[in-house]
Amino acid sequence: MASTTLTPPGAAPAPRATRAITAARLLPWLLLAPSAAVLLVVTGYPLVRMLWLSVHEYERAQLLGVPAPFVGLDNYTATLTDPRFWTVTARSFAFMVVCVVLTIVVGTLVALLLMKLGRGMRLVLSVGLLLAWAMPPLAAMLVWGWIFDTQYGVVNHLLTSLTSTDWMGHSWLVSPLSFFAVATLVVVWGAIPFVAFTLYAGFTQVPGEVLEAAHLDGANARQRFVDVQVPYVRTIYVVLIVLSMIWDLKVFTQIFVLQGIGGVKSQTSTLGVYIYEMGMAQGHYGAASAIAVVFTLVMLTISAYYVRVTIREETP
Template sequence: MSSTTLENPTAERSSGSQPERKKRKSPLPWFLLAPTLIVLGVLTGYPLIRLIIMSFQEYERAQLMGVPAEWVGFQNYTDILTDPDFWTVLTRSFVFMIFCVFFTMLLGILIALLMLRLNKGFKLLTSIGLLLAWAMPQLATMIVFGWIFDTEYGVVNHVLTSITGNDWMGHSWLINPLSFFFVAGIAIIWQAVPFIAFTMYAGLSQVPGEVLEAAQLDGTSPFQRFRLIMVPFVRSILTVLIILSIIWDLRVFTQIFALQGVGGISEQTNTIGTYIYQVGMAQGHYGPASAIAVILVIIMMAISYYYVRQTLKEEEL
């Protein structure tokens, strides 16, 4: 007796050989992000596009009255990149930025380490003092520092006269470019330290105490415990803080502009922010000023590239 075997079309399919269907990504996150992206596009994207367009135009004060701007291609960039004044200002800005970032990070980390050892009362007082410095408007800060270093009635000149016995009254701290940036650096660092201190304190407080105690029992010094244990725990935080500080201090404007109004010589104390203002608003050359601003944006993007790359690598792990 012969039997016919009915072939089942599904018999050849094995559960293990079926490719798994890719999960469809939900569009909900994009719907939630849409309002924010639209606001960013309007408030940030449009000005940036307009800035790039102006950098390729001969845009002067006449264009503000409705006169069409002439396209000049890369002429503005050529003029700026071949201008010795631009490179002098850019170099000065980088040197000043390195000075501010170094001492801001140093003092911020030291204060954060100090806060780890303070009791509750002193920690509260320290936090209030940091918050007051952080909350003070930049312009108000520079008015105060301008008064402290005032030529005739400044506190610093009065104290130096009392301590040294020499007559410091009448000494101008803002005429000399070196002392000008010393005063500006103190003001900028004073306001930037609280953010670094609070952020580093939040990160360092998460370091396991058992690990630190074990390292102390092994005979390591405080510096070794900080370098070998604490720093690896907060390396990502340090990276973010350094990059943010570089960006903030490289494009600083208010502090320098305010001190120039008090007594500084703008040609000798311009940083990249005030230089853009001088070329654009004071001289009326908006095309070259836009080109400088675009170059500054490119520099900022290059500085941020390392942080973005590291962040993407950490997300892939």
């Protein structure tokens, strides 16, 4: 029978035990190392490259091999003193606020509707939401562009049929106000499924006996929602709002495609499109990188609150 060596209390562990403990501590890091390396390369290099470009006067000439002169913070100074940058930033934040509010409100209503529907209708609605969520933005924009087409659009045809006014030939994208109304509709339509499914999952976790007790105490449907259901999913609402803010500030495809269909770029550009214009269209890669760095810092500031809330909830 093999003998077992016991380590006296207070004595140092045996070398074999020490190696086992060290291996157990290193194993999670070794398993994460490949993913961390890929993430570092895929994410780290573009960030470093963007920072390098932002402090150099990198124009189209540099693509031909001409060295880019170092300009320090000149690109940042030019960006922060450019009135158009602040106009585009204000426009982007206003667009984001409207989209986030509508997304959360409509997503909440859809989640509550999912709870009230029967199994069959819930399945039909869920499939419709999944189709809208799974559709790539570019493919969706082809459909929305046809719906609001000036000559053959479905919206103009329906308005002409329902009213005594001839709407055929009316452009919904020439005016900045109607342009962003269409853009808001498209963005909110694509964001509602994620919000609705997430809130539906949260609402189903609210204990039924708590809702029943509130009902017996005389609370109506609105009071039960505000005083019982919302507190249970408050963290989910925080996460959804923060994520929606980040996604709506990063909107590019919808705005870019709508501008190509008929929008006025100088009056409808958001930050994502503005950075693209400065870099790819005008060739000011240094200035575009400086704007992107400022934009990234804004996104990190918003993300920091999301990470803090997440860690707080996970901490026992």
